Amino acid sequence: MSTILVTGATGLVGSEVVARLVKAGHDVLALVHRQQVLLRNNGTALRSGDVTLVPGDVTKPRLGLPSRIASTVDKVVHCAAITDFGRAREVYQSINVDGTANVAELAAGLGVPLVHVGTAYVCGERDGVALESDLDVGQRFANAYEESKLQAETLVHKARANGLAAAVVRPSIVVGAERTGVVRDFKNLYVVLKLTTEGKVRSIPGHYDANLDLVPVDYVADLIVEVAERFAEAEGKTFHAVGKALTLRDFSDVLAEYPSFTVPRFVPPSSFDAQRLPVGERMYYERVASLYESYFQRRVHFDTSTADAFRRRKAPVGGQVYLRRLLDHCLKVGYLGAPLPSFTEVLSTLDGDA
Template sequence: MATRRRRVSVFLTGFPGFLGSALVDRLLDRTDRVDCLVQSAHRDEAERRAAEIAGTDWADRIRLHEGDLTDARVGLADDRYERLADDADEVFHLAAVYDLGVERELARRVNVEGTERVLDFTERADARLQYVSTCYVSGRYGGVFDEAMLREGQSFTNHYEETKYLAEVAVRDRMADGLAATVYRPAITVGDSRTGETQKYDGPYYLIRFLLRQPRLAVFPRLRGATTTELNVVPRDYVVDAIDALSRTDRAVGTTYNLCDPHPPTVADVRSILAAATDRRVLSVPTSQSLLTRVLSVERVRRWTGVDPAVVPYFTHPTRYVCPNARRDLAGTGVSPPAFGAYARTLVEYVRDHPDVPSDAMV
C-alpha cells in the first residue's frame, strides 16, 4: 500500500478526547505539527495531555487553537482560519457529542452542523478528510450492515445515532462531489486492551460496575434474544491502530471502514465473560426491555445499579456488522481487533483501580 507524503500540518478536532489524544501521539511521527481545535473549557486538559505526549516543548509540535464547532468558521478568527487552511494537508474530524441521552438540538449543532463546518474547512484547505463516524449510523437496521450501506430507511434509538447518521450523509454527499475522504465507523469502543485506560465509563462499563457492586452471587437481567443478539465491542488501541494505518495510504481514499469485531460475542457471551472477569457467579433473571427500562429509570434504582436506561436497547440491537473493507486493507499490517474475552479482565481491573472515572460525555 502506498504511503502518503510527509505533511506540513494536520488539523484535528476532538482533542483532548478519548480517541483524539491517542491519535495525536501517532500523527507526530509523520507531520511537522498537529493543529488541534480545542474548546476553551478543555484548554487546561488539552495542555496537560499535550505535555504528556510531546514533553515540555509540546507547543512546537502540538498547536492548540481555541474554537467551537457550533460557531461560524469553527469559532476561529478569519486570519487564523485562513492560515490554518493554507497549511493543512489533512483534516481529522473526531469531535462529536457521544452521549446516548443527548438532547436533539445539541446533537444537531455539534454532530451535524459542526461536521458541515469541518467539511467547509477541508474544502477550503484542499485537504484530505479522515472522518470518524460510528457503526451505529445503522440505527436499528434489522440484519447485516456492511460498509457500503448508509441510507437504508432505518429508525434510530436516540439523537446520537440519528445525528451521526446525518453527519455521515453530509460527508458522503461531499465525497460524491469530489472530496477526498475516508470514513471510519468504530463499534462500541472501550479502553485500551493492554492497560485498560479509558476516559469514560459507559456501554459495557455499566455492566462491569453493576457486577462489582454485588456480592459473589450476582443478579443479572436476561432479555429475550440474549443468545443471538451481538454486542460488538472493540478496544481503543485497535481503533487508533486502524485509523493510523489506513490513513497513511492512498487506497483508503473514498472508502468506508467498519472498525468492528468480525466475530463478536453475543449478549449472553458478554454476561459470562464479565462474570468470570469480576469473579462473580450470575443468577439470570428473565425480564422484558420495557420493564427493565422502567425500573432503571427510577432514580433510586439507577443510583444503586449505576446503569443508564439508555443502554438497554443495545441488549436487543438487531444489527450485525461486517467489515470486509477493513479486513482487506489491514491484512498484513498486524492490526486486528482482539477478542473481547482476551482483555475483559484488564478492563475490570482498571475499573477496580480507578473508580472515579466519569460517565459523562465531554461537551
C-alpha cells in the first residue's frame, strides 16, 4: 500500500479515483483547492477519516505543499485541470500547462511515479484513427482547452525523457456511471443536451456520421486506479479511456425515442449560418453550443490497443443502450424534459376515472 497524492481530488473523476484508492487500502492525500468536500459521483461524501485533505494549488511550485507532507508521497495521480470551455487562454496555460509542469517537477523531485490524466481529444480536429502513441502530429485544435492538454502531455513526455516515471490516461467525454447513468455534475456536453432537447438550440453544425465518444466516469476512474496500482506495467504507456463511439445518427435516433425531447438537426457545417438563427437561439448557440460543436463533426476513432492489453476491468457497454441509461437518469432527476408517466401510473389514472 502506498501514499498517493491525488490532484483535482474534488473533481468528477478525481473524487472517484480517491474513493477507489481509499477502498483499496492506500493512504490518500487529496489535494484540495477551492472545494473542500469530496463528493462521490453518487453524491455521497467521502469520510474525513478515510482521506487526508491537503490544501494546495497546482499553479504554485511544489503545489504549495509543505515539505513534511510532500516527502511522504509515493505516487502522484494528476487529475486537476480547468475542464470547461470558453475560458481565457491564460487560464488554461496557468492551470493545465504550468500546473502540470509543477506536478511533474514535484514528482521528479521526489523520485516518485506520476499518472497524468490527459484527454483523448489531444488528437485535435482530425478524422480517422487516433493512436494512443500519437501526440503532436500537427493537429488543429477546436479550443484552447484541448491545446493546453496537448502541451501538458508534451511536458510529461519531456519529464520522462529526463528520468520521471510516468503514464498517461486519456479519457474521451466523461459522463454518467455505466450501469445507472448517474452523474454528479451536469456539465459540458450535458448543457448542450439540455439546450437542444428543450428546443432552445434546434440546429447545430455537424455530420450524421461523426462519432461521439462518451465514457462512463466509473470506467475512467477504474482505469486510472489500475494504472496507478500496476504502475510497473503501465510505466511509459498512454491509455485511451474511451467508450464505444456512437454516430450522430445513432445519437439522434435515441433522442427521437423520447417524446418530450426536441431532436436537434445536424446541418452540414458548410451550409450552417449562425446569423440566420432566430435571436434567442443564436444567443444560446453562440454562448454555449458553439463551444462544443466540433464534437459533432469529428469522425475520429480512438484506438485502444494499449488499454485493452493492460486493463483487467471489462470495456464499458457503450452504444445506444448506454445513451438511454444516461438520458433516463437525466429524466429521472428532472435535469431533462418531463418523464412520461409509467404504464402503472397511466392505468391507475384510468382506474380513478372509472
